[in-house]
Amino acid sequence: MAELFIGRQPVFDSDQNVWGYELLFRSSTENNASFENAQAATSQVILNALLEFGLERVVGDARALVNLPKDFLLGQQADLLPPHQVVLEILEDVEVDEDVVNGARRLREMGYTIALDDFAFEPRWEPLMDMADLIKVEVPAIPPDKLESLRRQFRTLKERGVRLLAEKVETHEQFDAYKTLGFDYFQGYFFSRPNVMQSSRIPTSRTQILRLLSELNRADVEVKSLEALVKTNVDLSYKLLRFVNSARYALAREVVSVRDALVLVGTRQMRVLAGMVAMSGVDDKPTELVELSLFRAKLCERLAVVSGLENPDMAFTVGMLSTLDALLDRPLAEVVSELPLTEQMRDALLDREGECGRILTWTIAFEQANWGELDDSGLAASDISPLYLESLTWARETLEELTKP
Numbered sequence: 001m002a003e004l005f006i007g008r009q010p011v012f013d014s015d016q017n018v019w020g021y022e023l024l025f026r027s028s029t030e031n032n033a034s035f036e037n038a039q040a041a042t043s044q045v046i047l048n049a050l051l052e053f054g055l056e057r058v059v060g061d062a063r064a065l066v067n068l069p070k071d072f073l074l075g076q077q078a079d080l081l082p083p084h085q086v087v088l089e090i091l092e093d094v095e096v097d098e099d100v101v102n103g104a105r106r107l108r109e110m111g112y113t114i115a116l117d118d119f120a121f122e123p124r125w126e127p128l129m130d131m132a133d134l135i136k137v138e139v140p141a142i143p144p145d146k147l148e149s150l151r152r153q154f155r156t157l158k159e160r161g162v163r164l165l166a167e168k169v170e171t172h173e174q175f176d177a178y179k180t181l182g183f184d185y186f187q188g189y190f191f192s193r194p195n196v197m198q199s200s201r202i203p204t205s206r207t208q209i210l211r212l213l214s215e216l217n218r219a220d221v222e223v224k225s226l227e228a229l230v231k232t233n234v235d236l237s238y239k240l241l242r243f244v245n246s247a248r249y250a251l252a253r254e255v256v257s258v259r260d261a262l263v264l265v266g267t268r269q270m271r272v273l274a275g276m277v278a279m280s281g282v283d284d285k286p287t288e289l290v291e292l293s294l295f296r297a298k299l300c301e302r303l304a305v306v307s308g309l310e311n312p313d314m315a316f317t318v319g320m321l322s323t324l325d326a327l328l329d330r331p332l333a334e335v336v337s338e339l340p341l342t343e344q345m346r347d348a349l350l351d352r353e354g355e356c357g358r359i360l361t362w363t364i365a366f367e368q369a370n371w372g373e374l375d376d377s378g379l380a381a382s383d384i385s386p387l388y389l390e391s392l393t394w395a396r397e398t399l400e401e402l403t404k405p
Contacts (some may be wrong), residue, residue: 003041006053006385007369011065011165011187014179019332020063020087022187022367055085058261059388060396061209063087070094072298073103083111087134092118096127104131115165131161136165136187139178147181154182165282189368191286194332209330210338212236212278216271217317218340223242223267239277239402240270268313277322281401282327287399290291292367293323294395299363300356308378309355318348318356319363 005392011372021373055064082176088107108114108131115134116125125385135157142150154164166178169188172195177373178186213222215229229238237258244255244261255261262270276297280290300319304312321339336349348356358377365373366388374384 006393007371008058008060009187009189009368010191011063011185012286012288013185013257014183015287017284018062018288019185021059022065022089024060037348048381050389053385053389055082057176057393059085059142065089067091067117069301070100073100074301075108078107078112079110081112089115089117089136090128092116096124101127104128108133116134118334119168119177121150129162132162134163134165134185136167137183139181139183140168140170140174151181157183164199186330191229191289192292192323192326194329209278209281211323211333213275213324216275216278219342221271223262226260226267226270227262230270237275239280240273242404243273243277243401267334272313275317277400277402278333279320280399285327287403289323289326291395291399292321293327294398295391296320296322296363296367298330298357298391298394299366299387302391303377303379303384304356304358305353305378306383306387308357311358314342315356315359318345318360321363322349322360357388 008021011020011022013019032320043394056062063085064081066078066081066089068078068088068090072088073090073094077220081088090100095192104114113133113138114128114131114133116128117134119137121124139147157164163184164182165185165187166174166181166183167187169175169178169186169190171190171193174188175186212229212233216226217378221229230240240258241255244265245251251264265273276294279293282290289315296319297316298319301312301316304315304403309315321341322331322332323335324335328335333350337345341349344354344356347353348360351357362374362377362379362384364382365371377384379382
C-alpha cells in the first residue's frame with residue numbers, strides 16, 4: 001500500500017472564523033486519493049493524526065473532520081479520537097442499513113458529532129437523519145434552478161437542529177450566496193482569493209500596509225530610515241518590541257527601543273518582523289489568511305534550506321507576499337507592480353518561475369495536499385511532512401504573539 005499523509009482544508013463559520021479542518025487522505029505520488037480500501041485509508045489518517053503528527057499540531061483547538069467508512073461505523077476504531085473535537089463524516093457511498101444506523105447512534109451517544117458527507121436529498125438517508133448533527137452539501141454540483149427549491153428543505157433541516165456545510169466554496173460571491181441560502185459553515189479556498197469586486201475604494205489600513213511593505217523591501221533602505229519608518233507607526237512599534245522581547249528570542253536584556261531592537265536583532269530580521277506585523281494588521285480578513293501567509297513564508301524558507309537555495313530569506317518573503325492579493329483584495333500583478341521587488345521575486349510570485357517560484361509551487365501543493373506537484377522537487381512527501389508541521393506550529397504561535405492585545 002502507498003505511503004499515506006495528512007492534508008487539511010479549513011472550514012469557516014459565517015463570520016469567516018475557522019471552525020474546523022477536514023483531514024484529507026492523500027498518497028505521496030498522486031493528486032487524488034488512492035488506496036486499497038476506505039477502511040485502511042481512514043485508519044492511517046487517524047493514526048497519522050494521533051500518533052505521527054498529533055491532532056493538536058494539525059488542527060490546534062479547531063475541530064477535525066474525518067471520513068468514516070462503513071467498517072469504522074461497525075467497529076471501535078473511531079473511538080480513539082476525542083469526541084469533543086472530532087466530527088465523523090459518513091461517506092455518501094455507505095449503504096445505509098440497520099447496522100450502520102446502530103453504529104452511528106452509538107458514536108453519537110459517545111459524544112461524537114455525526115456528519116453526512118456529499119448529502120443528497122434521497123429517502124435512503126432518512127434513517128440517519130435523527131443522528132445527523134451536520135450535513136455537507138456540494139452546492140456547485142446542484143443546478144442553479146434547483147437551489148430555490150432546496151431553500152425549503154434547508155429550512156426544515158435547520159428546524160430539526162441540523163447545521164449545514166457548503167463544500168467547494170471557491171469565490172466570495174459563492175460564500176455570500178450560500179450564506180443567504182442558510183448555510184452555517186463553508187469549506188473551500190474562497191478565503192485565500194481576492195474579492196476584487198468588493199469595493200472600488202481601498203481601505204486606508206490596506207494602503208498603509210502596502211506602503212510599509214514597499215519601504216521594507218527596498219534594497220537600499222538604511223537602518224536610520226527603517227527605524228524612522230517603524231517609529232512613526234505606534235502600533236507597529238509596540239507589537240515589534242513585544243515580539244522581540246518574547247520567549248522565542250530569549251535576549252539577554254529587555255529591548256526598550258526600536259534602535260535597540262535593530263542593533264540586537266539586525267536589519268534583515270527586523271524587516272521580516274515588521275513585514276509580519278504589518279500583514280497581521282489587516283483586521284477585516286479571516287485570521288486563517290494571515291496564518292496562511294506566515295505558514296507559506298516559513299515552509300518556503302525551510303524548503304529553500306533543504307534544497308540548497310542560496311537565499312532562503314527571499315523564499316520566505318515570496319511565501320509571505322503570495323497572499324497579498326487576497327489580503328488587499330486586488331490582483332496580485334497590480335500589487336506586485338507597486339512593490340520594489342527583484343525580478344526573481346516578481347517571476348516567482350506571478351509566474352512561479354525560478355527557484356523561488358518552484359519552491360512556492362511545492363509549498364502550495366503541500367498546503368492543498370496535491371502531492372503529484374511535488375514529483376519534480378526531488379523530495380519525498382515524507383521528507384516535507386516534518387517541515388510542514390514545523391511551519392504550521394510556527395505560524396500559529398507567531399500569529400498568536402502578533403495579535404495579542
